[in-house]
Amino acid sequence: MPHSDDLLWGAVGDISRFAALLTMAELGLADHLAQGPLDSAELAGRCGAHAPSLRRVLRELASMGLVRVAGPDAYDLTEKGTPLRSDVPDSVRSSIRMLGEESFWYAMGMLPATVREGGSAFMKRYGPLYDHLAANPDVSRMFDDYMTARAIPLTEGLVKRYDFPAAATMVDVAGGKGHILATVLHANPQMRGVLFDLEYVTRHARQTLEAEGLAGRAQVVPGDMFAGVPAGGDVYLLASVLHNWDDDDAVRILRNVREAMNDEGRVLILEVVLPDSEEPHLGKDIDMRMLAIFNGGTERSREQYAAVLGHAGLVLTDVVELGSGAHLIEARRR
Template sequence: MVKYNIKSYPPAAVLKWVEDFRYFLVRFSRKFTPDTVNIIEMVQGFYVSRAIGVAADLNIAEHLRQDEKSIVELAKITKTHEESLYRVMRMLASQGVFVEKKNRYFCNNKLSKTLLDQPDSMRHMVIHQVNGINWKLFGDLTEIVTSGESTFKKHAGMDVFEYMESDPKKNELYNKAMTNTALLVSSAILSEYNFGKAKCVVDIGGGEGILLALLLLKHKKLKGINYDLPHVVSASKKTFENYNVAERVNLVAGDFFNDIPQGGDLYFLKSIFHNINDLQCIELLKKIKSVLPKNGKILIFEPIIEPNNGKYSFAKLYDTQMLVSSVNAKERTIEEFLELFEKAGVKFHKVIKTVSPFSIIEVN
């Protein structure tokens, strides 16, 4: 099992400046490029994303971990058509993913190494995003925009959560994809928030437990409860054992739509709200409020949609993923969050922006 470590990042304000400058350069270059070229480059972006998905599926980066290989060797190892594989690899190298050398040899570079099975890996997230049913959903985007309904059931015969539960392999891929993003998000959260006064943290829908494990690793006196569906919680046991924090974690199986475990003074909700509708968010907050001690707090970790300022926005981009996945799923503005808090009877305290696309929203 890959073991993550908490990473150190520059201050959020510094990275925000770098991000703004980066997208300033993108917009600046577009001003001096014909509009027809700009739009075609955007449209053809899916060529690259799908090709990266193929490389992730075939585990090309792992095959190149030790040394460079010829396309003949790669085709033999991956049991693929040599010339077709070469054309895909050649294109990826031209986009900065992998390096093409003489005589059709390829090797890894900084970008392709993110597809290795190691910390910072994005391999399972890539497969989750651009292969299988998700690819079909984006093919239905016109239909979804027209009807206002996700086509997930058309392809799977059930909703997204039933689908994950019905197939152990797909559920494993989803959980690993979520874990792939854990290092960036968890490190950002742990570096920006002061957990000094907390005694027991309950991670609602905690998945494989990476966030909670890293938190307990950093704060030796803390205890935790990882709360999720039975098949997810059982898989998280290995995570806590791997970080030597298992003795401070209680694994609780259940459905947060039905009940919430007691005993915590700090409750985590990471990537929960964007998967459920407003009414479900309100009911969930009320359930947590009913078991929250007097000085207890709730931390919500979600991307927040900023005002329409023409700048790049991860939240707005990923909201399209929410649109195709489920009729209930969406990212929210801070005003929409505040409305939920008011209806649930919880008090908004503050928002903390992090170096990741996720913000920390504190309520009590």
């Protein structure tokens, strides 16, 4: 077990390392270095940076193994740094940029104030997240890219480890740009889909589904899940939705789904399920972001999901591990 001092000072150092990583992502350093080494002055010119400042960041990035020294004042991209490129599969560049975006960075830095006062400092300054995104298209696009990148490994686990009913209609509630729905439909050619989300989101979803050749099998419906969801579905998917809301709001959403679903329908909740132990866990890290950004947003344990489902007239029937720290919770009418 690491010494407590190592743990504490390691966390302090992580702030500096993340700042360097964010600089690498923001300036697109991995893209510029993809074709071979550059000296710091040339790299600064290409990415519009101050060369002496960039040189100091490159020194930190080299210590992290993301770049390497390739000659006097020259640097090259390493294999470890390749996922920071924009043009590679499973790129993490958009995710890093989103987590370091000004409002998100503010939210995490103000976590002590949020805990002290019992309300999100982010919401006091920026308002509800989705209103903030709707009012700031550049941030919204970055957020969509982050959610898409985050969903890729989860979606792969979903289609590999869960048997969808044949010829079913799946309603993807708050389905974003539609990448999860597209993956499920490609893997299940007899299924049809409905993507349901806010009006400003559905414009991007239509583009995604058309580009995937699924416009004939997938309908896009704008609306507010607190007012109701499209009726008649066999499967209702809520992927990274319920953790944004407190128990009362989560129950409201689930009750709307229960009222809309077919008699033999099922609800699929794609979330991180917290362990009962005190071990480190991805869900505990994400829960700090939920605490910082939302009033009431929270990660939950299996028992907590079962309780929320029960209040909505649903019963938890299965929990499937999808990998990458995520789970699929299946529920049906009680």
